[in-house]
Amino acid sequence: MATDRRTLLADAAIGVLADMGTRGLTHRAVDRAAGLPSGTTSAYYRTRQALLTALVRRLVDLDQAELESAGAAAPVPRDAGELAARIAALAERRLTGDGRRRTLARYACAIESVRHPELRDILVPRENAARAAVHDFLAARGVAHPEERTVTLLTCVDGLVFDRLVNGGEVGEREVLGLVAAALR
Numbered sequence: 001m002a003t004d005r006r007t008l009l010a011d012a013a014i015g016v017l018a019d020m021g022t023r024g025l026t027h028r029a030v031d032r033a034a035g036l037p038s039g040t041t042s043a044y045y046r047t048r049q050a051l052l053t054a055l056v057r058r059l060v061d062l063d064q065a066e067l068e069s070a071g072a073a074a075p076v077p078r079d080a081g082e083l084a085a086r087i088a089a090l091a092e093r094r095l096t097g098d099g100r101r102r103t104l105a106r107y108a109c110a111i112e113s114v115r116h117p118e119l120r121d122i123l124v125p126r127e128n129a130a131r132a133a134v135h136d137f138l139a140a141r142g143v144a145h146p147e148e149r150t151v152t153l154l155t156c157v158d159g160l161v162f163d164r165l166v167n168g169g170e171v172g173e174r175e176v177l178g179l180v181a182a183a184l185r
Contacts, residue, residue, distance in 0.1 A: 008034050009041050010058035013051055017108050018101035027051065049116070056109050056122045059102060066093075067128040076136045080184065083137050084177035087157055090130065091171035094161050103165055125154075141184055153183040 012034035017025045027041040030051065034040070045051040070090055077083035093099040106123075113119035125131070134153060139146040156179045160171045 005040075006044055006054065007058065009036075009044055009051075010054045013041075013055040014059055014062075014105045015101060017055060018104040022108050022112060025052070025055075052109070052112065052116070053119065053122070055105070056113075056119050059106055059109065060122055060126070062102060063106070064126060064128055067130040070130045074133070076133055076140065080177060080180045081173075083134065084173050084180050086130075087134075087180070088171055088173040088176045091157055091161050091164075091176070095164055095170060100165070103161065107162060107165070125151075138183060143184060149183045153179055 009030055013030045016029045016033050030041040031038050045054055094103045109119060110123060113123055135146050135150040138149050143149050164171055
């Protein structure tokens, strides 16, 4: 039961952070969001830092599951257009619905990690099937230093997601195709 309760609280904390920002992330706000009695969150996570750490771990777990699923569901893309379409679809998921809330929380945690390096260690990008598909696509085309190019391409896409999250709009396939083309050079 404790693990289920901890997951429920971490999920509620993600929602609170997305909806109310870092200043709104309190034990009481998480209790309310989870529909639990006052004091429940502080019983599981004594400090705000412990709550934030649990939130970040849960966020990474959810992201990894999504990326594993996205990458494992399809073979290595056949061409740049297919890769761009997949990346644009993932970016769109990050900008809508629950994906948007997780993205808002992720960026808030990234900023918080500047002051708390232990969070940065949790947020470090990990290997997953989607990332491997990008790497394998670039390597299959003879790109020099495919790992570096993969990181650069995905960082650029992350920048587009951030821009659209703040300024509105969507990440289109054409835009991503330009980034893929640059990675292939």
